[in-house]
Amino acid sequence: MSQYTLSRQRILEALRAAFEPLPYVYAMWEGGAASFDRVDDWSDIDLQVDVEDERVDEVMALAERSLIELSPLELKFALPQPTWHGHAQTFFWLRDAGPYLLVDFVVMKHNNMVKFLEREIHGERRVHFDKAGVTDVPPIDPGEFSRQLTHRLETLRVTFPLFQSLVSKELNRGNAIEAIAYYQGHTLRPLLEVLRMWYSPYHYNFHSRYVYYELPAEVVQRLEGFFFIGSAAELAARQQQSESWFWEIVALLDARFSA
CATH class of the missing domain: 1.20.120 (Four Helix Bundle (Hemerythrin (Met), subunit A))
Known part of the structure; x- marks a missing residue:
């Protein structure tokens, strides 16, 4: 039995509950292991949200508050801006989730079209909500x-x-x-x-x-x-x-x- 009490599902449910009601958060989806149906005990959470361009910092702060309500933070690291991919990205290690269940959280501006959603490359993303068809991308030519x-x-x-x-x-x-x-x-x-x-x-x-x-x-x-x-x-x-x-x-x- 794991010594860590906070589950993957609980983290995802809390973040969805925080973001889905907000009119300026358009979509939330998982990538990484989830998009290739390979989640196991060592998988982290690769989570992306698509938001109004001017709301990036606000959404990142809300994510941190929502996570702290679940567990104290062990460590946090935000990629310095500008990031290589053009989005805001922060890694959260929650004490009660353990070192493997990191939350790799990316906030994407709605008008940035580079969202790493091509199925052929990034797999079948696990969509939690999508109000604006953000995750509907055409096949690669x-x-x-x-x-x-x-x-x-x-x-x-x-x-x-x-x-x-x-x-x-x-x-x-x-x-x-x-x-x-x-x-x-x-x-x-x-x-x-x-x-x-x-x-x-x-x-x-x-x-x-x-x-x-x-x-x-x-x-x-x-x-x-x-x-x-x-x-x-x-x-x-x-x-x-x-x-x-x-x-x-x-x-x-x-x-x-x-x-």
Whole structure:
């Protein structure tokens, strides 16, 4: 039995009760694990609300008050403005909910059209209320998305070989820590990107996120050997193997896109 008394459902009910009656709050929905039907004991709450543009601060303050009525706050962190996505975002750790059931709360201006609602990418959002059709978004244009992928593939075709020397030169210098950092960023990340283009293209830029759910088990098992490395000598070998695997997948993608 959990030592924490505050449930996911209770938090969501309290926030919905606070926001739904307000005429300037147009919609509230969950993303993250909920939108992929993968909520478990370790899932946080990824919650978004759409509000009148000038009410963002007011709504964020109301969210905090509503949460404090449920439990004292253990920690809170608000992303500094301007955020990378253009919205207000605060993380709340409620003492009585525990460290896993964080509330990742995002307040979106109604006139900001970037709301991360595309089903193909962000899953089937769990809508708590929607008074203005905010969550009704059209499907992604497959032709445009294919062009986006091919453009990115052309970039990787240049940048992947260009930066492999960053890994090998640090190995040659005996700087294993720097070498593995470059390997993570310039070898594994693009390898994962092309693998995801092949197996789960709508998440091609998600890096390692969801790989255990979206890539074949044998691919994930093989990838683990490229992530868990025990020595500089093994790193050198894995880099060479990564390069071979990268170009193997690029050839498959070239055949797919030219068909």
